[in-house]
Amino acid sequence: MSRPVVVDSVAALRAQIRDWRRDGLRVAMVPTMGALHDGHISLVRIALEKADRCVVSIFVNPTQFAPTEDLDKYPRQLAHDLDRLKVAKADLAFTPTVGEMYPAGFATKISVGGPSAGLESDFRPTFFDGVATVVAKLFLQATPDCAIFGEKDYQQLCVVRQLCRDLDLPVEIIGAPTIRDAHGLAMSSRNAYLGEAELKIARQLNVILRDTAVALTAGADQGDATAEASRALVAAGFRKVDYVEARESLTLAPWRRDREGRVLAAAWLGKTRLIDNLDVRSN
Amino acid sequence: MSRPVVVDSVAALRAQIRDWRRDGLRVAMVPTMGALHDGHISLVRIALEKADRCVVSIFVNPTQFAPTEDLDKYPRQLAHDLDRLKVAKADLAFTPTVGEMYPAGFATKISVGGPSAGLESDFRPTFFDGVATVVAKLFLQATPDCAIFGEKDYQQLCVVRQLCRDLDLPVEIIGAPTIRDAHGLAMSSRNAYLGEAELKIARQLNVILRDTAVALTAGADQGDATAEASRALVAAGFRKVDYVEARESLTLAPWRRDREGRVLAAAWLGKTRLIDNLDVRSN
Incomplete structure (x- = not known):
């Protein structure tokens, strides 16, 4: 068969x-x-x-x-x-x-x-x-x-x-686990909407999230770190940022530093909306 | 065992x-x-x-x-x-x-x-x-x-x-099928709330619904028949009538005379709310 x-x-x-x-x-x-x-x-x-x-x-x-x-x-x-x-x-x-x-x-x-x-x-x-x-x-x-x-x-x-x-x-x-391309861009059916120039910008999403996760793990203030991530996304060429937030991994309640966390983001490139997320080590 | x-x-x-x-x-x-x-x-x-x-x-x-x-x-x-x-x-x-x-x-x-x-x-x-x-x-x-x-x-x-x-x-x-007492009152756990006098009134609910079903089967206007049922329930001693309505048996859409119907009612005796329903023959 x-x-x-x-x-x-x-x-x-x-x-x-x-x-x-x-x-x-x-x-x-x-x-x-x-x-x-x-x-x-x-x-x-x-x-x-x-x-x-x-x-x-x-x-x-x-x-x-x-x-x-x-x-x-x-x-x-x-x-x-x-x-x-x-x-x-x-x-x-x-x-x-x-x-x-x-x-x-x-x-x-x-x-x-x-x-x-x-x-x-x-x-x-x-x-x-x-x-x-x-x-x-x-x-x-x-x-x-x-x-x-x-x-x-x-x-x-x-x-x-x-x-x-x-x-x-x-x-x-x-x-x-999320599968990523060689540049760390998370695989998504919606990536097919992206042109060459947009794809280059899209690949910054995971880089900026990783910086944010590292900063949070190192003890950065949540509000500061996520606001910085939003600014960085716009600077990289994203048209609009829907959210960048740190949450508890299991419940998605607001993240507390002593719990496993996740930093999640959604942002727009033209008419395409991309999402991604990474874990934040508890400490 | x-x-x-x-x-x-x-x-x-x-x-x-x-x-x-x-x-x-x-x-x-x-x-x-x-x-x-x-x-x-x-x-x-x-x-x-x-x-x-x-x-x-x-x-x-x-x-x-x-x-x-x-x-x-x-x-x-x-x-x-x-x-x-x-x-x-x-x-x-x-x-x-x-x-x-x-x-x-x-x-x-x-x-x-x-x-x-x-x-x-x-x-x-x-x-x-x-x-x-x-x-x-x-x-x-x-x-x-x-x-x-x-x-x-x-x-x-x-x-x-x-x-x-x-x-x-x-x-x-x-x-x-609904199980009823000798007076036609539908069995309900909430009947336990009723005193003797209320029980006597409660037993009119099925009688009035039966009259309504018969009238509807015989060709009475739906609005007239259900309004008459509401009046009869209040006259019998019910404190308040939530609804008396004819609906299609299968979908509970408004009843059309060529479909199997159901007449449904809810009414209050003191603090007790009773419901009942009967089928209406299509014709």
């Missing part, structure tokens, strides 16, 4: 997973919106270390985009994605239509509090409702034993953990 | 259900808030017809009560409930604490649209969020094949169906 098997209905997904379960196999899931890059492929690799079978969902979820956002132009390249999944030895690609995920009359929303507060939510107020709802659906459709999420979307990772804990979804959530 | 087995942790619940699954047994669930009466027992009977094992949850869910409502005085009588479940041959009683269901830091809410609009929601605006969230949790904890809900809480039954459909919760929802 050629891999990955591609299914676009929940019924076919469940039938395949039922067969695997019957054989006693452990199933891992990697939810994606497609436009797969090395970051996604690293998640597939981890999935196959943690389980016998890897399901990758490819679904550009409309409910996590605001009307003003890039839903229509978000890159869609299924043939390329399937090629990459074949090389990565993923077992199944689940490629539902919008109608399969949200049939006529669909009317339910999951809102996760806690780690969803602030950061992305200040700028994308309905984003995490969309993420939580679609992730819960995917988990209930595929019933994986574990699921892999990249630390690149760090707040999302925390929200998904909270979702599973709160709703008793029996899925182990595994966070995976 | 004495039945029902009583467990108060999710871990113990899951262990028992895992054992049953290993034996190939089908599991039905009856979610309740305790204070079990003949209505609940009828749900257990149906559960045991539909499945090999019946789990009854007993949990007075704080998130479905508004601060002004009767959470504190809601009847709690576990020993009596367990006696009734023993006679009814329920297999397992799940009696979690509030802390087991909502540990510190709990922060997730499920909102179901569609059938939740109007009726109860106009008077208990956060009620169905509380119901949907706790039912989803119970289903994810117990993973039943089916669950039985009484038609007494008709809008709740519709909301739970929508919840399962929208979130791909693989639980078959079975609606069960």
Whole structure:
């Protein structure tokens, strides 16, 4: 059988997973919106270390985009994605239509509090409702034993953990390190929007975040360090900085120096919004 | 082993259900808030017809009560409930604490649209969020094949169906007929609040709803028939009528005469709020 098997209905997904379960196999899931890059492929690799079978969902979820956002132009390249999944030895690609995920009359929303507060939510107020709802659906459709999420979307990772804990979804959530290019730029499907000149600026985001993390670890004042980071981003050529903030790694509560921390940022290059984050050592 | 087995942790619940699954047994669930009466027992009977094992949850869910409502005085009588479940041959009683269901830091809410609009929601605006969230949790904890809900809480039954459909919760929802006393009064844990005089008035609710259903079936104007029902309820001694409305049986959209309908009402006797509903034949 050629891999990955591609299914676009929940019924076919469940039938395949039922067969695997019957054989006693452990199933891992990697939810994606497609436009797969090395970051996604690293998640597939981890999935196959943690389980016998890897399901990758490819679904550009409309409910996590605001009307003003890039839903229509978000890159869609299924043939390329399937090629990459074949090389990565993923077992199944689940490629539902919008109608399969949200049939006529669909009317339910999951809102996760806690780690969803602030950061992305200040700028994308309905984003995490969309993420939580679609992730819960995917988990209930595929019933994986574990699921892999990249630390690149760090707040999302925390929200998904909270979702599973709160709703008793029996899925182990595994966070995976951000994959970066040779210049440290975090892999993102949205990097495809960047021209050459923008790409050069984009590569300063991780450099400035690393400086900030080092300064915070060394004892710099949080307000000073993050304000300095914002200034540096603008000086580097970013059009606008949505936030640079230090938070507690586990809860995303405001960072206290004696806890593991994370410095997170979102900034704009032209019409492209980039995010990144790095850990801050407690001391 | 004495039945029902009583467990108060999710871990113990899951262990028992895992054992049953290993034996190939089908599991039905009856979610309740305790204070079990003949209505609940009828749900257990149906559960045991539909499945090999019946789990009854007993949990007075704080998130479905508004601060002004009767959470504190809601009847709690576990020993009596367990006696009734023993006679009814329920297999397992799940009696979690509030802390087991909502540990510190709990922060997730499920909102179901569609059938939740109007009726109860106009008077208990956060009620169905509380119901949907706790039912989803119970289903994810117990993973039943089916669950039985009484038609007494008709809008709740519709909301739970929508919840399962929208979130791909693989639980078959079975609606069960309302159980009534010799006077037609729908069984309800809240009937325990009623004194003798109030009980006599309460028994008019189903009589007036039946008159309304008959009038609607015979072709009466909806607005006239429901207004007449409200007047009759007040004349019978009800202190206040929250609503009397005709809705489509399946969707709870406004009733159209060519569809199966349901007439639903909520009214107050002193501090006690009663609800009931009956079907209206399409014609």
